[in-house]
Amino acid sequence: MSGRVGDLSPKQAEALGKFRENLQDVLPALPNHDDYFLLRWLRARCFDLQKSEAMIRKYVEVRKHMDADNIINWCPPEVIQKYMSGGMCGYDRDGCPIWYEIIGPLDAKGILLSASKQDLLKNKYRDCEMLLQECDKQTQKLGKRVEVVMMIYDCEGLGLKHLWKPAVEAYGELLSMFEENYPETLKRLFVIKAPKLFPVAYNLIKHFLSEDTRKKIVVLGANWKEVLQKYIAPEEIPVVYGGTLQDPDGNPKCVTKINYGGDIPKKYYVRDQLKQQYEHLVVVNRGSSHQVEYEILFPGCVLRWQFMSEGADVGFGVYLKTRIGERQRAGEMMEVLPNQRYNAHLVPEDGSFTCSVAGIYVLRFDNTYSYLHAKKVSYTVEVLLPDKKSEEQIQQLEETMNELDLNNAHQ
Numbered sequence: 001m002s003g004r005v006g007d008l009s010p011k012q013a014e015a016l017g018k019f020r021e022n023l024q025d026v027l028p029a030l031p032n033h034d035d036y037f038l039l040r041w042l043r044a045r046c047f048d049l050q051k052s053e054a055m056i057r058k059y060v061e062v063r064k065h066m067d068a069d070n071i072i073n074w075c076p077p078e079v080i081q082k083y084m085s086g087g088m089c090g091y092d093r094d095g096c097p098i099w100y101e102i103i104g105p106l107d108a109k110g111i112l113l114s115a116s117k118q119d120l121l122k123n124k125y126r127d128c129e130m131l132l133q134e135c136d137k138q139t140q141k142l143g144k145r146v147e148v149v150m151m152i153y154d155c156e157g158l159g160l161k162h163l164w165k166p167a168v169e170a171y172g173e174l175l176s177m178f179e180e181n182y183p184e185t186l187k188r189l190f191v192i193k194a195p196k197l198f199p200v201a202y203n204l205i206k207h208f209l210s211e212d213t214r215k216k217i218v219v220l221g222a223n224w225k226e227v228l229q230k231y232i233a234p235e236e237i238p239v240v241y242g243g244t245l246q247d248p249d250g251n252p253k254c255v256t257k258i259n260y261g262g263d264i265p266k267k268y269y270v271r272d273q274l275k276q277q278y279e280h281l282v283v284v285n286r287g288s289s290h291q292v293e294y295e296i297l298f299p300g301c302v303l304r305w306q307f308m309s310e311g312a313d314v315g316f317g318v319y320l321k322t323r324i325g326e327r328q329r330a331g332e333m334m335e336v337l338p339n340q341r342y343n344a345h346l347v348p349e350d351g352s353f354t355c356s357v358a359g360i361y362v363l364r365f366d367n368t369y370s371y372l373h374a375k376k377v378s379y380t381v382e383v384l385l386p387d388k389k390s391e392e393q394i395q396q397l398e399e400t401m402n403e404l405d406l407n408n409a410h411q
Contacts, residue, residue, distance in 0.1 A: 104157020110264030221397030315366025
């Protein structure tokens with residue numbers, strides 16, 4: 001049995017009755033306490049009464065903290081209103097609201113330097129509440145229960161800048177907040193225009209998602225416009241996404257409904273940097289360098305680093321070894337990220353590099369130009385692996401499209 005209204009086993013029906021009984025003290029604090037609502041929490045925890053109750057009680061506390069009953073009227077800071085990408089636009093063929101997440105133009109670093117984490121969480125909570133209100137409106141309008149949302153993630157322009165560690169961690173918090181407070185509200189999530197970097201990005205955030213949510217994520221290939229129209233009528237899809245919907249002034253991107261982000265002007269910044277925790281501390285002696293080696297077993301992995309120096313600048317570059325098993329000088333290795341000096345004593349430096357070939361990569365901190373001073377360098381380096389399942393999916397989609405191109409060429 002699915003665990004939904006009208007499709008409950010005797011055991012599930014009994015659990016629902018007991019769940020309602022156990023929650024008598026908090027029912028008035030819930031936005032809804034009909035069977036549809038309560039069953040969402042039971043399904044999310046596989047009808048484990050203890051876990052479901054703990055989850056919903058924590059949700060009640062979060063609602064109080066967020067002032068959920070008034071959050072729709074809350075006005076986010078201007079920088080969030082202007083530059084936090086995404087928006088609700090249209091309905092699928094079942095009448096469910098559709099939310100678009102626009103990844104490429106999002107200035108993740110700019111947002112974190114301009115807004116507080118609390119305001120970002122509150123803004124996302126507000127978006128979720130708006131979507132649920134829209135579900136309620138659709139329920140009234142269509143005369144059938146609407147309680148789930150369709151999501152479309154436009155990943156065009158997803159790049160290394162989006163893998164900045166504080167940004168990934170902040171996004172993880174937003175996903176966790178969604179999972180813990182809005183269980184069983186995602187109908188399906190379509191990923192469109194996914195670049196080769198997507199499997200690495202997905203691998204970084206997938207542990208924030210429940211197994212049930214992961215199953216609802218579908219990566220689409222080059223035929224994504226046709227697939228979307230199977231689930232959504234063309235008049236409900238913006239022109240830019242292959243439909244016929246546009247703004248009253250004819251804008252094909254429907255900017256009155258969807259925010260497309262953009263680079264945040266520095267006038268919005270409220271801090272110069274975020275506090276970082278570093279895993280290693282080394283002293284690079286005057287006139288010398290410090291090398292750190294990482295073995296990359298297969299192409300497509302990403303090296304991600306953060307470092308700061310004390311007192312003065314430091315050089316940094318990335319190399320690929322040409323001889324294994326011995327230390328090589330910089331001039332003997334293949335330079336993959338040119339060595340240059342960074343003012344990492346003023347602003348911590350961060351970056352990443354996609355490894356196109358397997359091999360031993362060397363991150364080199366350079367102080368050979370300093371004849372007087374040793375440099376203290378704090379750093380963290382990680383190897384980010386692609387999610388194998390989504391990588392295979394993307395490869396299959398590419399191969400299918402290549403076969404279609406070949407077939408078309410022969411016709």
